[in-house]
Amino acid sequence: MRCATPWRVDPDDPRAPTAEVWEQLTPAQRRELVDSLPSEFPLDEASPPEGDPHWHPVTRARTTLERWFRRAGRRVYVSGNLAVYYPGERVFSPDVIAVVDVETHERDRWVVSDEGRGLDVALEVIVRGKRRKDLQRNVEWFARLGIPEYFVYDRTRGSLRGFRLPSSAAKVYEPVIAQRGHYASRVLGLDLVIEDGRLRFYAGDAAIPDTDELIDKLGALVDAAEQRAQEIESRLDEEARAREEEARAREEAERRLAEAMAELERLRRERGGA
Template sequence: MASVIPYTSVNYPETDGKPMGETDVHIKETMRLRQLLERHFAGQRVYVSGNLLVFYEQGNPRKFFVPDVFVVKGIEPGDRRFYKLWVERRPPSAILEVTSRKTKKQDTVVKPALYRELRVPEYFLFDPTQDYLDPPLQGYRLAGADYQPIVPASDGAMESEQLGLRLAPEGKHPELYRLDTGERLLTAEEALRVEAEARRAAEAELARLRELLGRGGAP
């Protein structure tokens, strides 16, 4: 009689037990970048996440990495407990890491080697305190079997082919600009502020025109 191999389910953890970021600056920047990308890709078949365990070897819950922010094109968005490469069948299209003192070696040595093996097309690093990376914004694009540095413009900005965005280091933030329109991506708070300012300007102009008409004058 043939022996029966019992099925053993694998428990994939939902956290690595490490803090989200080293400092408030790093945590806020990670959340900001994720929000910008979520708003930009809303309504598209693009998944945006961050600080989520990404498992890359089926059956081995120890084989994972945790990107600060990552984008996967061509799959449905939606909440996930973790990301399994063999289930989704797509590696991240682009990964953004917010580098700190504790993560510099991981971000500049360990992770690039793994991302290259997993065929992640683009990889960006940003140092919001400008203490650990020079220049503070760095990018790499997969070319053949290895990563090649993305040559920045004179202002330190660089283009992401995968995201369709221009990343520009401006102070403590990498601002994101659309390649097709040149528009800067806004957070929800910034968008509300811009809308409020536009509404006030429109109301002021309407009041001015009404006053002129009341006087019988021309605009």
């Protein structure tokens, strides 16, 4: 049974209800309204396809962060290209998002009122996209929304910029000042670095390996283990052959000894008979 809600979702401009409207909704109405919000976003809000040059750094960033926090035992939800709904605001979808201390299950959308909190970190990757949107409009908008940290990686120019709210009450970003090329994310407890033209994450002075690097490293370990196994197998084969040759030599020596003893006994018998 459908529950009528006092909020209409416009398919051409879908928005979550304002905080005031949300407070008036029953749990059933809230659930129905959240489910009605589209997980895709309007074309005028989407960036044009930019192919592998955009997809690869976004994917590397997401998988690297997901794996790092999972191994560290931290509950950090990492996603990207996910419809994000702030109360009464236009839907948007950063390339990478992170929210700390929340459940990390899969989601179709992030609805701030329903989740009980907004984003902690947003990251955009520019290849040929709208620099003005990412470096001007988003800087003002995300600060007003209260997103604590925002980073923009311009792959074409090999540059990185970071923005941070100086306090929880602030609505204007301050730039994150790089220290020896490291842009610190206080929220994530990691540094963002441009290294050889690529976006990397550092934990202290150590770079966090991405999936490709882990695959290469594990592949090298597997190759080394296979080579070692082959060497051991070869040595065991040689030892087995040596044991077989030793056994054959021992059998031959025992056979000759038995023949010699038999011949000696025969000769003794012949001499005694003479």
